[in-house]
Every structure is written in C-alpha cells, then in structure tokens.
Amino acid sequence: MANKKSIFLAGILTIFISAAAQGGEEAQNPVKQEMIALRTAFVALVDALLLNKLDAVEPAFHEVHKAREATEKAIEEGKVKLPQNQKRFKEFVKMDEEFHKEIETLLGAVNKNDANKIKQTTHRMLNACIACHRIFK
Ligand code: HEC
DSSP states (O other): HHHHHHHHHHHHHHHHHHHHHHHHEEEEHHHHHHHHHHHHHHHHHHHHHHTGGGGGHHHHHHHHHHHHHHHHHHHHHTOOOSOOOOOGHHHHHHHHHHHHHHHHHHHHHHHOOOOHHHHHHHHHHHHHHHHHHHHHH
C-alpha cells in the first residue's frame, strides 16, 4: 500500500518536474516567444486592414518589439537553436533583420496613414513569414 502511494507521488512529482523543465525551455527560446507575439500582432494587423482601423496596428507591435530585444541578445550570445537548418544561421539572421525592417516600413506607413503601402507591406511580410518557416521552422 505504502509502496503504491509512493509510486503515485513519484509520478505526480515527475509530471511537475517535466512541466517546470518545459517552462524553462520556453523561457530559453526567445525566437518562439517572439513568434507568439508576432502572430498576435499580425492577426491584429490583418483585422485592422479588414476593418479599416489603422490606429490598432502600432500598439499591436509593442509586444513584438519587447520580444525582439530578447531575441537579439540570444543571437549575440549564440543561444538560438533553430528547429531546422541551424548551419544556415547567418541566413536566418539576415532574413530576420530584413523582416524587422519591414515592420519599420509598416509602422512608417501607419504613421502616414498610407493604406496602400500598409497593404503592400503586409503582403510582403506574409511572404517573409512563409519563406523563413520553410527553411528554419
Ligand atoms: C526570419 C525567420 C522568421 C520569420 C520572418 C518569421 N518566423 Fe515564425 N518562426 C520562425 C522560427 C525559426 C520558428 C520556430 C521557433 C521554435 O520553435 O524554436 C517560428 C515559429 C513560429 C510560430 C510557432 C510558434 C509556436 O508556438 O511554436 C508562429 C505562430 C510563427 N512563427 C508566426 C510567424 C508569423 C505570423 C510571421 C510573419 C508575420 C513569422 N512567424 C515570421 C522563424 C521566422
């Protein structure tokens, strides 16, 4: 009886420990964190375009900027582990930099209320999401 109980407790403990380890892994994966923020921002961007509420775009990218800082630090420290094609890391960094320039272009167009440029940039961004994922995700 006592044995069964301790096996049960050990089982619970294992679940807690692996959950904690996973949490740690998440925290150490700034690219993934940035991507989660980016996805939310991109959906908000598409909504803003569909509903013609361009004011909503800029705030949507605040979290991305924050997450980006952690990614940049991790890149500098060589701590980024990509799911695929790690050996093409330099290419990843280049694509990432180009993508963030697109975000600046987007926010510039939002500032000028230039709906056409916002739309064109959004299309290019979507292409860039897919292109990068094909190689590195
Ligand atoms: C420069 C490369 C690059 C670009 C550009 C890029 N991604 Fe990613 N994305 C990645 C990589 C690498 C991963 C895998 C991260 C991991 O699991 O370690 C990823 C993962 C994701 C995920 C899955 C996150 C999860 O919970 O596992 C989502 C969602 C995502 N990206 C959305 C986007 C969107 C939306 C865009 C464009 C607006 C985009 N990404 C642009 C490289 C990129």
